[in-house]
Amino acid sequence: MATLSITGGRVLLPDGTIPRADVLIDRDDGEILEIGDDLAGEDVLDASGSLVTPGFVNGHSHVAMTLLRGYADDKPLESWLREDIWPAEGELTAEDVRVGAELGLVEMIKSGTTGFADMYFEMPEIVDAVDRAGLRGRLGHGVVTVAKDDAGAHEDLETSLAFAREYDGAANGRISTAFMPHSLTTVDREYLAEYVPKAREAGVPLHYHANETADEVTPIVESEGVRPLAYAAELGMLESQDFVAHGVHVDESEIGLLAEAGTGVIHCPASNMKLASGMAPVQRMLDAGVTVGLGTDGAASNNDLSMLDEARDAAMIGKLAAEDASAIPAERIAEMLTHRTADAIGLESGRLEEGAPADLAVIDLEEPHLTPVHDLVSHLAYAAAASDVRHTICDGQVLMRDREVLTLEEDAVLERASEAAESLVARAEE
Ligand SMILES: CSC[C@H]1O[C@@H](n2cnc3c(O)ncnc32)[C@H](O)[C@@H]1O
Numbered sequence: 001m002a003t004l005s006i007t008g009g010r011v012l013l014p015d016g017t018i019p020r021a022d023v024l025i026d027r028d029d030g031e032i033l034e035i036g037d038d039l040a041g042e043d044v045l046d047a048s049g050s051l052v053t054p055g056f057v058n059g060h061s062h063v064a065m066t067l068l069r070g071y072a073d074d075k076p077l078e079s080w081l082r083e084d085i086w087p088a089e090g091e092l093t094a095e096d097v098r099v100g101a102e103l104g105l106v107e108m109i110k111s112g113t114t115g116f117a118d119m120y121f122e123m124p125e126i127v128d129a130v131d132r133a134g135l136r137g138r139l140g141h142g143v144v145t146v147a148k149d150d151a152g153a154h155e156d157l158e159t160s161l162a163f164a165r166e167y168d169g170a171a172n173g174r175i176s177t178a179f180m181p182h183s184l185t186t187v188d189r190e191y192l193a194e195y196v197p198k199a200r201e202a203g204v205p206l207h208y209h210a211n212e213t214a215d216e217v218t219p220i221v222e223s224e225g226v227r228p229l230a231y232a233a234e235l236g237m238l239e240s241q242d243f244v245a246h247g248v249h250v251d252e253s254e255i256g257l258l259a260e261a262g263t264g265v266i267h268c269p270a271s272n273m274k275l276a277s278g279m280a281p282v283q284r285m286l287d288a289g290v291t292v293g294l295g296t297d298g299a300a301s302n303n304d305l306s307m308l309d310e311a312r313d314a315a316m317i318g319k320l321a322a323e324d325a326s327a328i329p330a331e332r333i334a335e336m337l338t339h340r341t342a343d344a345i346g347l348e349s350g351r352l353e354e355g356a357p358a359d360l361a362v363i364d365l366e367e368p369h370l371t372p373v374h375d376l377v378s379h380l381a382y383a384a385a386a387s388d389v390r391h392t393i394c395d396g397q398v399l400m401r402d403r404e405v406l407t408l409e410e411d412a413v414l415e416r417a418s419e420a421a422e423s424l425v426a427r428a429e430e
């Protein structure tokens with residue numbers, strides 16, 4: 001058995017305690033063998049002066065949108081998508097998606113993310129990039145049927161279903177899939193009614209944007225006579241394995257539906273703030289028993305993929321939304337960075353315990369902004385930054401050692417991405 005030990009650090013355990021301990025990993029099985037004192041592996045990662053945490057989990061992203069980072073800012077969702085993003089995405093090639101995904105994956109590895117959920121198109125390119133990068137992903141092809149004829153809509157729906165069936169379990173089981181209608185307003189009722197049962201037959205979960213803006217709620221209330229999540233429930237789209245992105249404009253009845261169904265909500269605070277979509281009632285959802293995870297959304301509405309940034313944003317806006325400084329305390333944020341998001345998107349990771357997947361991030365604490373250490377959970381929620389991540393490990397494989405990404409060639413990825421983005425924008429603006 002090939003082993004790896006992570007030695008000399010303090011380790012964030014599922015019960016929230018942070019003892020000094022080593023972590024011994026089985027690299028072949030990708031599992032944590034033991035957490036304790038003086039554990040020697042064949043390979044060693046130094047974690048002295050560092051915090052060893054479960055790898056962060058990003059519950060909602062469009063990873064290839066890194067190519068559109070900074071392309072269109074300072075607009076609300078609807079006009080941002082229709083005037084800028086969708087026209088530019090119309091010019092994306094499969095190669096662009098691969099290059100954009102590689103860039104996003106480098107950024108994720110460098111910021112300690114080991115698992116993520118992603119909705120986009122040209123998904124086999126993203127599978128290939130994730131396979132090489134070494135992360136864990138729940139991936140799906142995003143379907144939009146509005147403005148398509150029936151044949152075009154069916155083609156998109158079939159692509160999403162076929163992708164979900166074919167790629168579940170890819171990359172040695174690190175990739176799982178979902179059927180991903182883009183949202184409740186961009187996929188027509190007749191198609192949801194036809195394809196949700198097919199996704200259930202295929203045994204894959206659903207992931208979609210829901211209740212992101214007030215403008216998205218009104219047309220559903222007008223056409224269906226019920227709130228969006230009641231409409232989703234009617235269509236069989238709220239099951240325990242499903243997860244929705246945003247959940248900003250949810251009322252008490254919808255929070256009740258989510259809690260009862262066990263459907264996860266991925267909170268995307270940076271995107272919600274940047275697009276001025278609104279403040280999600282996260283504390284109320286948590287109080288009702290909803291599984292709330294965290295996600296960055298795409299880099300074009302964030303504008304980065306750092307989960308540590310997202311954590312701080314979630315803590316700050318959570319207090320503002322609840323008008324209560326004790327809302328969304330640091331402990332909840334640490335859970336959302338790790339196992340709560342993993343649970344929401346159906347990944348096994350997010351907990352440092354024997355037998356769990358060996359997905360970890362090691363954070364260097366010897367930095368001015370992390371000194372002194374009164375409370376490491378506080379540092380995780382409020383003070384640590386992406387650049388503090390020293391090592392990233394997923395499935396027992398070291399993806400980054402001493403801030404050097406090992407699975408992708410960072411310099412070449414950055415160069416290819418800059419070239420692809422320049423050429424994309426030139427085509428989009430022709
Ligand atoms: C059809 S693939 C996914 C699709 O979603 C778009 N997108 C990016 N950010 C958001 C957001 O915040 N709300 C809704 N849709 C979003 C992305 O550009 C792709 O077209």
Ligand SMILES: [Zn+2]
Nearest residue numbers: 209245297298
């Ligand atoms: Zn999104």
